[in-house]
Amino acid sequence: MRIAFRADASIQIGTGHVMRCLTLAEALRSQGHECTFICRDHPGNLGALIAERGFQLSLLSQADLAEWSIESESDTALAHADWLGVPWQQDAEQTLEALNGPIIDWLVVDHYALDARWERRVSKRVGEVMVIDDIADRPHECKLLLDQNLGREAQDYDGLLPEACIRLVGPRYALLRPEFAELRERSLERRRTPELKRILITLGGVDQDNVTGQVLDVLSKSQLSPETELDVVMGASAPALDEVRQQAQVLPFRVSVSVGVTDMAERMCLADFCIGATGSTTWERCCLGVPTMTMVLAENQKHAAEAIARHGAAVVIQNQSDLEAALQKLLTNEQFAENLSAMSNAGASLVDGLGCLRVINHLKTEQ
Incomplete structure (x- = not known):
C-alpha cells in the first residue's frame, strides 16, 4: 500500500x-x-x-x-x-x-x-x-x-x-512503537518491589509554559534523597530548554537533561515514577506500567485525564497551580510504595x- x-x-x-x-x-x-x-x-x-x-x-x-x-x-x-x-x-x-x-x-x-x-x-x-x-x-x-x-x-x-x-x-x-511491547514484561517485572530511585520528567515536545522548570523547582524543595536520579526529557524546540539546563546544574540531585531521545521505552522501563503530560506518551507509560503523576497541559487532554484518574492509572493534576501541593503530598505519603504498585497494575491493564x-x-x- x-x-x-x-x-x-x-x-x-x-x-x-x-x-x-x-x-x-x-x-x-x-x-x-x-x-x-x-x-x-x-x-x-x-x-x-x-x-x-x-x-x-x-x-x-x-x-x-x-x-x-x-x-x-x-x-x-x-x-x-x-x-x-x-x-x-x-x-x-x-x-x-x-x-x-x-x-x-x-x-x-x-x-x-x-x-x-x-x-x-x-x-x-x-x-x-x-x-x-x-x-x-x-x-x-x-x-x-x-x-x-x-x-x-x-x-x-x-x-x-x-x-x-x-x-x-x-x-x-x-x-x-514495537519496543514498548518488547520491554513490557521486563518493565512490569521490576515493579513487583516498587522503590523510588529514578524519576522520569517528560512534559511534551514543546512545553511552552516551562512546566518542566516548575516540576524541578518543587522537587528541589522535597525530601527526596540526594541520590535520586532525575531523567529530564525535552524537545529540541522547547523554548525553555536552556533555562532548564541551567536549573538542573544547581539541583541537589543527579540530573540529566536529554533532547530528541530515541530510547524513550528504555527510559520509561528504568523509571520508578514519571511526571508527564497527558498526551500520547500516556499510553506508552501504561504499557510499561510506569506509575505516573500526569499534568493536563491542554483543554483537549481533560477528557482522557479524567478517565485515567477514574481507572487509577495515574495521579492527575488538572491545574498547574495545584502541582506543588499535590506532588509534596504524594511523595510524603506513607503508602507511596503501595500507590506506585497500584498505578502500575492499573495502567498495564489498559494497553498491551x-x-x-x-x-x-x-x-x-x-x-
Missing part, C-alpha cells in the same frame, strides 16, 4: 500528532508499505525528524497572515482552525498538489483544524481516508476513524461520521502495546 500522512507540529500545536503518525508509518514500512508525509512549515515543525527517519516529506509553505485573517472567517466553527495557519481550502489545494502522482491507497489525517469539508475535497485523489482524532468535535468524511483515548466511546462520534465508517476507539488501538498492528490490519482489510 501507499499511505500519505497529513499532520502538523509546531510551538502552538506540539509534537504529538506527528509523532504518533511517525509511529504508525514506521510500523507500516516494516511490513513493506510506502509512506509519505505532508506537513506545514510552522515554527517548531518536525520536518527534519521526518526526513531523518527516511520518509519523503512535502513541506507546505507558511501563509500570508493578512490573507488568512480575511479568509478564515467562515472557519470559526472549528475550535482549532487557527492551528492550520491558512484557510482550509488553500490547505486542501496544496495537499492535492503534494499528492500529485501515483494513487495513494490511504490518506491518514491527524489535525484538529481539518474536517469533512477538507476530507471530501482531498479524497478525490486517494483511495480511502483515515482520521486520527481525540476530541469528537467536528464531522469527518472517512472510512476509518481512530480515537485511542480512554473514556472515549464509539457513540461519541454519532452524527459526525458516515454510517459505514469503522470506529477504532480506546487504548486497545494506541499507536506505540499491539495497537499499531490492530490498526494496520484494518487498513489492509478495508482497502
Whole structure:
C-alpha cells in the first residue's frame, strides 16, 4: 500500500500528532508499505525528524497572515482552525498538489483544524481516508476513524461520521512503537518491589509554559534523597530548554537533561515514577506500567485525564497551580510504595502495546 500522512507540529500545536503518525508509518514500512508525509512549515515543525527517519516529506509553505485573517472567517466553527495557519481550502489545494502522482491507497489525517469539508475535497485523489482524532468535535468524511483515548466511546462520534465508517476507539488501538511491547514484561517485572530511585520528567515536545522548570523547582524543595536520579526529557524546540539546563546544574540531585531521545521505552522501563503530560506518551507509560503523576497541559487532554484518574492509572493534576501541593503530598505519603504498585497494575491493564498492528490490519482489510 501507499499511505500519505497529513499532520502538523509546531510551538502552538506540539509534537504529538506527528509523532504518533511517525509511529504508525514506521510500523507500516516494516511490513513493506510506502509512506509519505505532508506537513506545514510552522515554527517548531518536525520536518527534519521526518526526513531523518527516511520518509519523503512535502513541506507546505507558511501563509500570508493578512490573507488568512480575511479568509478564515467562515472557519470559526472549528475550535482549532487557527492551528492550520491558512484557510482550509488553500490547505486542501496544496495537499492535492503534494499528492500529485501515483494513487495513494490511504490518506491518514491527524489535525484538529481539518474536517469533512477538507476530507471530501482531498479524497478525490486517494483511495480511502483515515482520521486520527481525540476530541469528537467536528464531522469527518472517512472510512476509518481512530480515537485511542480512554473514556472515549464509539457513540461519541454519532452524527459526525458516515454510517459505514469503522470506529477504532480506546487504548486497545494506541499507536506505540514495537519496543514498548518488547520491554513490557521486563518493565512490569521490576515493579513487583516498587522503590523510588529514578524519576522520569517528560512534559511534551514543546512545553511552552516551562512546566518542566516548575516540576524541578518543587522537587528541589522535597525530601527526596540526594541520590535520586532525575531523567529530564525535552524537545529540541522547547523554548525553555536552556533555562532548564541551567536549573538542573544547581539541583541537589543527579540530573540529566536529554533532547530528541530515541530510547524513550528504555527510559520509561528504568523509571520508578514519571511526571508527564497527558498526551500520547500516556499510553506508552501504561504499557510499561510506569506509575505516573500526569499534568493536563491542554483543554483537549481533560477528557482522557479524567478517565485515567477514574481507572487509577495515574495521579492527575488538572491545574498547574495545584502541582506543588499535590506532588509534596504524594511523595510524603506513607503508602507511596503501595500507590506506585497500584498505578502500575492499573495502567498495564489498559494497553498491551499491539495497537499499531490492530490498526494496520484494518487498513489492509478495508482497502
